[in-house]
Amino acid sequence: MEAARAQNHQKRVAPEGQPPQQEKRAKKRKPWAPGLLLLTPILLFLFGFFVVPMLYILYLSFISTDSLSGEGASYSLSNYITLFTDSYYLNSLWITVKISLLSSLVALILGYPIALTMAKASAKMRALITLLIASPLLVSIVVRNFGWYLLLLPNGTVNTLLMDLGLISKPMNLLFSEVGVIIGLSNAYLPFMVLAIVTSLYNIDPSLEKASAILGASPLRNFLSITLPLSLPGIVSGCVLVFSLSMSAYVTPALMGGANVPVMPVVVYDQINNLLQWTFGSALSYVLLGTTLLSVFLFTRGFEKSKFKEVFR
């Protein structure tokens, strides 16, 4: 059947002399074989050094072994079972989620006014603010963390300021605490929040606000009824971005929290680099990856299903 059809096809194509239809089609569709050739190096590279390693540790995560040499290894779910029954790991997962949520919240509160100002500002001002907020992303995270270390010292600027304002009577332990980690993370990822929100603010039709102002709405009413709901997609994508980046951040929690704040990435790092528990560490990695993706999915979906559905297109 198949062969016959192929033959039939060939016959129809084969006659020389009048192939105008066939040629026209060939001209319209550019040949893509050279394109595939250009793609080959990068595809092979990413397949060999990105896809295979990721699948390899997924495979390892289902192997349980008692010894480092890998003797007595067998397939099982025991790595995952340990993870979800041991209160130490569950607690670590909870701390990670909590810190990531709070970091997103801080970034949202501090980032929204910046985005709003950018949306109302002149093109020149916009470009300047974009440069100011995006540039720190190009400076190593260890440098930014060291800056916070200086500011959060017991006799540092932040404690001095809070004491001068009379908000606290003696220096707080900001370093090596959850507060320190939240400050570090929200600072590191705030630019992403601003850029996400500002993109949705740019898309708001300015005539909407004009119309509502003409109809007598106060600026506050204007903001609550038009700007805020229409910028929700940006708020959601900004929060999702900051949340997922915070969930998997290692350097900032390690430097700003240390052993006092055992978030998942710190626990995973310890299992792999210090305890050499590779199969268990692989399982932890995938749980971290899975939790991040799942929370992002639930968060986005929750918003889509809510009453703000109409603003998501």
Add this chain to the structure above:
Amino acid sequence: MNAIGKLRGALAVIGIIYILIPLIAVIPASFTKASYPSFPPEGFSFQWYTKILERPEFIDAFMNSLQFAVLAALFAVIFGTLGALAIAKYDIPGKSAITSFLTAPLSVPQLVLGIALLIYFTPLMLAGTSIGFLISHIIICIPYVIRLVLTGLSGFDYNLEKAGAILGANPWTVFWKITLPLIRPAIISGGLFAFLTSFDNVTVSLFMISPETRTLPIEIFSTMQDAYNPIVASVSSVVIFISVILIVILEKIHGVGKVFGGGHH
């Protein structure tokens, strides 16, 4: 300007200060006279800069960082430019899927990527080697090059290539004389961005290091974990200085905000 506008502006200034203040604090702190890190600094001296020269590990790490970043950027630009050209120019089936695949290393947490590569490289004898280190950095640089070059190609007029071909240029000449010069700004910004991505990286590098492959951010990271020392401030200031130079160039060519997806309207 009304009261609400003023309030909005004031809150925005607070937010921008929050973003910039850790970097602002580091530079004055590097000129401290004291033997412990502090801000505001105590007194004024250059001692923590001259002390960098007495610590060969920082100099070596700096040279390593430079070499790895140049090589990683070079390879990422070659792979990435070829890939982006293929996607932009040819009607390859599954184009959008391929584009998402090429930028996928961005969506996998660097910690997980580092772990996967360490475990995978160990039996291959690549763990802790310069080659292994370089491969890991090329992977994290590729997505940015793809993004930037694809953006650069989005307004590309393929008629110019056709005109060249009609006038008798061979494909190689067309590429060198027409295509490359037109997308050069995108390639340069992709390369600079890849350089900074590699130069700044800590998380993936942590799984790839050996005594021979320690980079500057790794050296800062471990110094900070062992003992806080004002030398971190002076080394960090050097890093900020280098970053600022490259940021200025990037801003001139491409716009730093656009790299991260912030669209100017």
